[in-house]
Amino acid sequence: MVPKKAYDKVYEAAGGSTTISNELRDTKQAYRAKSEDKTEKQDEMFELLEQLKSDQQKPDRGFLKRVQFSDTPEAVLASTQQLADIS
Numbered sequence: 001m002v003p004k005k006a007y008d009k010v011y012e013a014a015g016g017s018t019t020i021s022n023e024l025r026d027t028k029q030a031y032r033a034k035s036e037d038k039t040e041k042q043d044e045m046f047e048l049l050e051q052l053k054s055d056q057q058k059p060d061r062g063f064l065k066r067v068q069f070s071d072t073p074e075a076v077l078a079s080t081q082q083l084a085d086i087s
Helices: 003-013 027-057 080-086
Strands: 064-068 074-077
Touching: 027 064
Parallel strands: none
Antiparallel strands: 064 074
16 A cells, blocks of 8 residues: 555544644654553553542442453442342
């Protein structure tokens, strides 16, 4: 495939862009964007763990019961009454 056609195909698949400011200028900027995404994801995971810890300290009031980390994190959200109702 000709580079121009490949670029156009990827551009259209991504929904196109109306401004050039949305485009990455060089590999350094791409690296920074990738590392910022990683940091953001780590922060979300940390917040989830902190919430789990907090909810486990007060089981009668906590809503987050379990967290499992894998390729896609999973969480069980339920009140104590909801769990008692289904038991």
